[in-house]
Amino acid sequence: MDTEVTLRVDGVEHQLTVDTRTTLLDALRERLGNTSPKKGCDHGQCGACTVLLDGQRVNSCLALAVAHDGGEIVTAAGLATDGLHPVQRAFIDHDAFQCGYCTPGQIVSAVAMLAEAAAGRPSTVTFDTPGDGPNGGPVDLAVDPDEIRERMSGNLCRCAAYANMVPAIQEVAGS
Numbered sequence: 822m823d824t825e826v827t828l829r830v831d832g833v834e835h836q837l838t839v840d841t842r843t844t845l846l847d848a849l850r851e852r853l854g855n856t857s858p859k860k861g862c863d864h865g866q867c868g869a870c871t872v873l874l875d876g877q878r879v880n881s882c883l884a885l886a887v888a889h890d891g892g893e894i895v896t897a898a899g900l901a902t903d904g905l906h907p908v909q910r911a912f913i914d915h916d917a918f919q920c921g922y923c924t925p926g927q928i929v930s931a932v933a934m935l936a937e938a939a940a941g942r943p944s945t946v947t948f949d950t951p952g953d954g955p956n957g958g959p960v961d962l963a964v965d966p967d968e969i970r971e972r973m974s975g976n977l978c979r980c981a982a983y984a985n986m987v988p989a990i991q992e993v994a995g996s
């Protein structure tokens with residue numbers, strides 16, 4: 822069954838008719854030609870398709886477009902507004918990618934993760950209470966690479982470029 826949806830993607834509103842089974846990832850890539858989010862596993866395991874949906878990071882391969890009518894979506898491409906986003910710049914400066922296939926998802930996830938940590942949202946692993954950092958202290962991503970690894974653990978990299986992603990994210994966290 823087809824239905825009408827309105828999606829605002831990287832600041833531009835689109836109205837389209839989609840089959841109700843169409844994922845947000847397929848709507849973005851196949852219908853709107855936005856190939857920034859990548860299709861890796863297509864079932865929620867790799868994070869290559871990560872986008873911001875109404876400010877939250879989601880795996881767009883697991884979201885149905887019809888369920889997010891009126892949604893505000895930001896892809897990695899849309900993060901660059903007035904020049905590169907600081908996370909994009911840091912990934913370049915730290916050579917934090919190899920083939921680049923996972924990179925848009927990694928960058929979107931890092932942007933969201935930094936905002937989550939700044940808002941005091943705990944990661945999935947709590948080291949202690951009441952704080953989420955080691956020994957119950959506050960999270961300081963600039964000096965806590967383990968916390969970054971945990972918070973980024975939904976994004977896989979086949980090239981294993983993790984070693985340079987962590988300092989890239991630490992740099993932004995500390996700026």
Ligand code: FES
Pocket residue numbers: 859860861862863864865866867868869870871880881882883
């Ligand atoms: Fe969506 Fe892998 S393509 S999580």
Ligand code: FES
Pocket residue numbers: 918919920921922923924977978979980981982
């Ligand atoms: Fe190749 Fe991550 S840079 S998959």
